[in-house]
Amino acid sequence: MNTPASDATEPAHLTPKAAGEGERVTPMMAQYIEIKTANPGSLLFYRMGDFYELFFEDAELASRALGIVLTKRGKHQGEDIPMCGVPVERAEEYLHKLIAAGYRVAVCEQTEEPAEARKRGPKSVVKRDVIRLVTPGTLTEDALLDARRDNVLASLARVKGGEGEEAARGDGYVYALALADISTGSFRVAETDAARLAADLARIEPAELLVADAIYDEPGFKALWRSLPAVTPLPKESFDGAGAERRLAGFFQVATLEAFGSFSRAELTAAAAVVAYIERTQLGARPPLSRPQREASSAAMVIDPATRANLEILRTTTGDRAGSLCASVDRTVTSAGARLLARRLAEPLTDPAAIAGRLDAVEHLVEETALRGALRERLAGAPDLARALSRIALGRAGPRDLAGIGRGLREGLEIARLIAASPAPAELVEAARVLGAVDPALVLTLQAALDDELPLNRRDGGFTRPGYSDELDATRALRDESRRVVAALERRYVEETGVRALKIRHNAVLGYYVEVSQQNADRLREPPFDVVFVHRQTMAGAMRFTSTELAELEARIASAGERALAFEQRIFDDLVARVMAEAEAVRACAEALAVIDVTAGLAKLAVDEGHVRPEVDGGLDFRIEGGRHPVVEQALRRDHGSSGGPFVANDCDLSAPEAGKGKPPSGRIWLVTGPNMAGKSTFLRQNALIAILAQAGSFVPATSARLGVVDRLFSRVGAADDLARGRSTFMVEMVETAAILNQATERSLVILDEIGRGTATFDGLSIAWASLEHLHEVNRCRGLFATHFHELTALSQRLPRLVNATVKVKEWEGEVIFLHEVVPGAADRSYGIQVAKLAGLPPMVVARARAVLTELENADRAAPAQRILDDLPLFAAINRAPPPAGPVVKADPVAEAVKTALAGLDPDEMSPREALEALYKLKGMARGG
Numbered sequence: 001m002n003t004p005a006s007d008a009t010e011p012a013h014l015t016p017k018a019a020g021e022g023e024r025v026t027p028m029m030a031q032y033i034e035i036k037t038a039n040p041g042s043l044l045f046y047r048m049g050d051f052y053e054l055f056f057e058d059a060e061l062a063s064r065a066l067g068i069v070l071t072k073r074g075k076h077q078g079e080d081i082p083m084c085g086v087p088v089e090r091a092e093e094y095l096h097k098l099i100a101a102g103y104r105v106a107v108c109e110q111t112e113e114p115a116e117a118r119k120r121g122p123k124s125v126v127k128r129d130v131i132r133l134v135t136p137g138t139l140t141e142d143a144l145l146d147a148r149r150d151n152v153l154a155s156l157a158r159v160k161g162g163e164g165e166e167a168a169r170g171d172g173y174v175y176a177l178a179l180a181d182i183s184t185g186s187f188r189v190a191e192t193d194a195a196r197l198a199a200d201l202a203r204i205e206p207a208e209l210l211v212a213d214a215i216y217d218e219p220g221f222k223a224l225w226r227s228l229p230a231v232t233p234l235p236k237e238s239f240d241g242a243g244a245e246r247r248l249a250g251f252f253q254v255a256t257l258e259a260f261g262s263f264s265r266a267e268l269t270a271a272a273a274v275v276a277y278i279e280r281t282q283l284g285a286r287p288p289l290s291r292p293q294r295e296a297s298s299a300a301m302v303i304d305p306a307t308r309a310n311l312e313i314l315r316t317t318t319g320d321r322a323g324s325l326c327a328s329v330d331r332t333v334t335s336a337g338a339r340l341l342a343r344r345l346a347e348p349l350t351d352p353a354a355i356a357g358r359l360d361a362v363e364h365l366v367e368e369t370a371l372r373g374a375l376r377e378r379l380a381g382a383p384d385l386a387r388a389l390s391r392i393a394l395g396r397a398g399p400r401d402l403a404g405i406g407r408g409l410r411e412g413l414e415i416a417r418l419i420a421a422s423p424a425p426a427e428l429v430e431a432a433r434v435l436g437a438v439d440p441a442l443v444l445t446l447q448a449a450l451d452d453e454l455p456l457n458r459r460d461g462g463f464t465r466p467g468y469s470d471e472l473d474a475t476r477a478l479r480d481e482s483r484r485v486v487a488a489l490e491r492r493y494v495e496e497t498g499v500r501a502l503k504i505r506h507n508a509v510l511g512y513y514v515e516v517s518q519q520n521a522d523r524l525r526e527p528p529f530d531v532v533f534v535h536r537q538t539m540a541g542a543m544r545f546t547s548t549e550l551a552e553l554e555a556r557i558a559s560a561g562e563r564a565l566a567f568e569q570r571i572f573d574d575l576v577a578r579v580m581a582e583a584e585a586v587r588a589c590a591e592a593l594a595v596i597d598v599t600a601g602l603a604k605l606a607v608d609e610g611h612v613r614p615e616v617d618g619g620l621d622f623r624i625e626g627g628r629h630p631v632v633e634q635a636l637r638r639d640h641g642s643s644g645g646p647f648v649a650n651d652c653d654l655s656a657p658e659a660g661k662g663k664p665p666s667g668r669i670w671l672v673t674g675p676n677m678a679g680k681s682t683f684l685r686q687n688a689l690i691a692i693l694a695q696a697g698s699f700v701p702a703t704s705a706r707l708g709v710v711d712r713l714f715s716r717v718g719a720a721d722d723l724a725r726g727r728s729t730f731m732v733e734m735v736e737t738a739a740i741l742n743q744a745t746e747r748s749l750v751i752l753d754e755i756g757r758g759t760a761t762f763d764g765l766s767i768a769w770a771s772l773e774h775l776h777e778v779n780r781c782r783g784l785f786a787t788h789f790h791e792l793t794a795l796s797q798r799l800p801r802l803v804n805a806t807v808k809v810k811e812w813e814g815e816v817i818f819l820h821e822v823v824p825g826a827a828d829r830s831y832g833i834q835v836a837k838l839a840g841l842p843p844m845v846v847a848r849a850r851a852v853l854t855e856l857e858n859a860d861r862a863a864p865a866q867r868i869l870d871d872l873p874l875f876a877a878i879n880r881a882p883p884p885a886g887p888v889v890k891a892d893p894v895a896e897a898v899k900t901a902l903a904g905l906d907p908d909e910m911s912p913r914e915a916l917e918a919l920y921k922l923k924g925m926a927r928g929g
């Protein structure tokens with residue numbers, strides 16, 4: 001695992017060793033060492049009374065990670081044993097911190113009462129066993145989970161490509177991912193490949209990824225593993241393709257997997273690895289996983305990790321949810337709804353019919369205001385069904401989880417009724433059907449059985465509603481009646497003894513006892529009372545006695561209480577069994593509620609924010625009228641209220657022009673120039689976000705929008721160092737640009753912001769120039785390209801689908817006023833100095849900069865661009881020139897060698913140093929060396 005735990009290299013004496021070498025080890029330490037050895041790679045929470053204790057290096061690591069005191073307990077091999085502990089009732093809080101810090105924890109409980117152990121002899125140790133391994137991908141407790149995010153446990157399987165269509169694609173292997181969220185029961189599998197693995201993992205954001213040891217250690221993957229929160233390498237037996245089907249059939253308790261649909265060998269292997277890991281960490285408890293659903297690899301828009309981060313889809317670049325696209329469009333009222341919305345935004349669809357299905361549902365709730373309001377009100381009362389169900393299945397549920405299931409299903413039935421009252425689109429009708437199919441008897445039972453006010457734990461009872469079970473009511477009456485009997489007995493003792501201050505009290509040692517003051521004590525020690533009261537304890541100022549009657553009462557009360565508790569535990573188990581019998585239906589309801597919440601939330605968003613329904617089809621249009629940036633627009637309104645400058649809406653048309661004879665249709669590229677701070681980046685991003693929203697099935701911030709589905713979205717915006725991977729700002733920019741130029745197709749949407757600005761002006765301009773030509777001629781994608789290199793606008797003379805656009809500003813008394821309006825044409829200057837002045841650069845520097853600029857501008861800046869246009873042949877001409885006529889020229893062996901060496905390089909995976917070395921080598925080869 002990618003954890004600090006596995007990296008620990010602590011002094012040898014801190015690592016527990018097996019007993020031996022004549023060393024005397026206490027029985028408890030021997031037990032600890034045995035359990036610890038059986039659970040390598042995890043911190044061991046060793047239960048001792050009201051604490052989980054950690055020893056040896058675990059204690060050192062945990063005390064550091066948790067900021068708790070490190071103490072000592074006894075000696076081991078002559079050395080102090082470091083120890084620290086966390087109180088059981090605060091264990092979740094500490095677990096949360098440890099898991100967040102990348103550790104995994106084995107929770108070891110006492111499996112018998114200390115009294116049992118004592119029966120085996122005074123030195124016997126209480127039996128203990130690990131009941132669960134807590135890892136980032138296998139959490140279920142609300143306290144450990146983010147309510148608004150999925151918690152996905154993923155596994156990656158790789159099998160040698162055999163025969164078949166997927167075989168030997170890319171690197172000769174077939175890859176598959178299995179994705180399970182045991183906190184909600186969702187279970188999916190998907191084919192992937194080496195090239196798109198990073199994009200898939202960025203989309204899925206697994207809390208933990210399982211991979212085979214061999215893949216884990218491959219250098220090519222190291223950087224990818226580092227980008228994930230937790231990667232757990234497993235021995236290759238965990239990815240045993242041959243036994244996969246059997247293991248899955250066993251988990252789902254079916255004879256064969258045929259009914260589940262057809263899966264590839266890689267998919268089955270990945271799915272089986274996930275299931276095996278769940279069984280291992282849950283020690284046999286079986287979470288209610290759905291049957292594996294297969295995801296078609298072409299069903300979702302591919303968005304690589306850099307683009308996801310740049311566009312701040314689920315999180316801003318600083319890692320916050322606030323300020324992201326997701327936060328700004330989230331109007332859901334349940335956590336399950338928030339999770340589904342995040343998933344939809346992370347994986348926009350590519351099938352126009354599926355997108356239209358979602359949009360139909362949103363449109364219905366945009367129009368049906370009253371229904372929308374009623375649904376949202378009902379949804380707000382529905383608890384997190386999926387996560388409650390999972391805790392119930394794993395034996396970690398409390399009475400509130402059961403009641404939550406009842407309440408959720410009841411709201412579901414109401415919601416189904418509301419939707420069914422009038423004709424509705426298919427997606428809503430289907431959700432209503434699922435909700436309406438729930439067995440109403442289960443709902444009624446849960447409601448009848450569980451009280452209004454519920455304790456957190458089942459342990460102490462007190463959750464059953466009076467009237468549910470006659471037997472329980474009778475036992476409870478006896479228990480409560482006994483209490484009244486105690487009061488009556490006390491009154492009788494007072495009367496008989498004449499000691500008015502006599503009290504009957506209770507403690508753990510004596511049970512029920514009579515207490516009187518020292519002065520009155522003699523009265524109880526004289527006849528006739530000396531035969532009734534037995535002296536037990538003398539306190540300062542008081543004496544305590546017991547009596548036969550009290551002892552009998554004690555037994556009666558205790559047994560009634562115990563019996564009531566036992567009844568309640570049986571009721572709890574019975575309710576659990578009833579819920580589990582309907583687990584599939586409950587899980588389906590949870591999903592249906594989430595779908596309705598997302599739909600109603602998006603409808604509310606559309607109404608509140610003035611969004612329109614986009615038209616999405618299979619063409620190559622991209623025509624947005626009156627488009628806005630959803631996040632910036634809301635931020636402007638928040639910061640300035642209604643008085644501040646409103647967001648300026650802008651059109652964008654990248655639609656493919658009519659295809660010419662013999663030419664395939666391709667979209668347009670807009671080259672956006674304009675001063676600093678004018679709003680270029682905002683414009684670029686807003687169009688990418690509109691595409692994401694539209695394909696996720698949301699209305700969009702525009703007055704009209706029509707787009708042909710985007711298969712891949714690429715964006716290269718802003719610049720950030722990636723020092724962890726040894727890459728400078730410019731290197732990151734080039735790596736990302738290379739990925740775009742290598743992968744974009746005519747279905748893709750490419751957003752490039754200021755390519756080439758991180759290097760010397762002419763290098764940057766040349767790279768930007770060539771990249772733009774490549775996008776236009778080779779990728780033929782739809783694109784937006786923002787730049788400060790005004791020279792590039794000259795390219796529109798040559799590239800027919802390149803359109804110049806600029807963001808308007810007004811100059812007024814030497815100041816620049818930003819109008820944020822995107823219009824056809826090219827910017828004449830950057831107004832960089834004015835912006836620098838606005839930013840507070842010292843006036844002397846501003847004045848000097850103006851002088852330098854004037855000098856520079858006197859040299860004709862347009863000249864280089866014109867020269868290139870005049871002198872350099874067309875990009876396409878160089879790249880697609882037919883082979884020269886005449887005798888066939890024999891291949892140059894040096895050139896061939898260089899070509900082969902080049903093909904073997906993967907720039908994405910090279911550090912700058914490696915790149916430089918490779919370059920030297922290539923030059924050497926070219927010289928014939």
Ligand SMILES: Nc1ncnc2c1ncn2[C@@H]1O[C@H](COP(=O)(O)OP(=O)(O)OP(=O)(O)O)[C@@H](O)[C@H]1O
Nearest residue numbers: 646647648649675676677678679680681682683820
């Ligand atoms: N359409 C708009 N309507 C209103 N305000 C806008 C609009 N677009 C941008 N802004 C405001 O202008 C600011 C600057 O925008 P943005 O960062 O997009 O400019 P830019 O042209 O990319 O600048 P630079 O070239 O310096 O990177 C934004 O933070 C936003 O507050």
